[in-house]
Amino acid sequence: MDARTHAFRLAHGVDLRKAIEHYVAEHDIGAGCLVTCIGGLSSAVLRMPGATEFNHLEGEFEIISAAGTLSVNGSHIHLSLSDGEGAVRGGHLDYGSMIRLSAEIVVLENPQLIFSREYDPDTGFRELVVTESGPVRER
Numbered sequence: 350m351d352a353r354t355h356a357f358r359l360a361h362g363v364d365l366r367k368a369i370e371h372y373v374a375e376h377d378i379g380a381g382c383l384v385t386c387i388g389g390l391s392s393a394v395l396r397m398p399g400a401t402e403f404n405h406l407e408g409e410f411e412i413i414s415a416a417g418t419l420s421v422n423g424s425h426i427h428l429s430l431s432d433g434e435g436a437v438r439g440g441h442l443d444y445g446s447m448i449r450l451s452a453e454i455v456v457l458e459n460p461q462l463i464f465s466r467e468y469d470p471d472t473g474f475r476e477l478v479v480t481e482s483g484p485v486r487e488r
Contacts, residue, residue: 355381355456365390365446366426369454373419379482380462383426386415388452393430395440403443408432412452415442418477419456420464425477 355376359368365386373381390410396403410430417426428446429439463482466475 381419389449423466
């Protein structure tokens with residue numbers, strides 16, 4: 350089976366990360382990547398590079414880009430956004446980033462792979478592990 354494309358829209362007031370993870374679980378995506386995510390946020394929760402705490406931002410933001418590995422076994426998403434002045438911020442997306450107006454999401458699924466996450470003592474985080482899925486499961 351070839352790669353499968355998923356596209357969906359999220360509505361105002363929805364938690365961006367929770368909604369993406371819910372979609373991944375609902376569609377049993379074992380290995381996916383976030384191809385695009387555009388829209389707006391009214392609040393954003395991001396961990397900046399090297400930080401141990403999350404930044405909580407309030408305001409009107411445009412989602413400039415998002416990238417990530419997605420799986421029912423855990424996901425990792427980075428987000429870039431701009432404010433009304435055009436200043437861009439980015440980091441690791443966390444829960445509490447709420448959609449303003451809407452967001453459009455496209456996910457590419459590879460049914461030949463399984464993504465999982467295992468603790469890596471070198472980084473201190475659960476890092477990506479890629480395995481082959483074996484026979485392709487029927488949908």
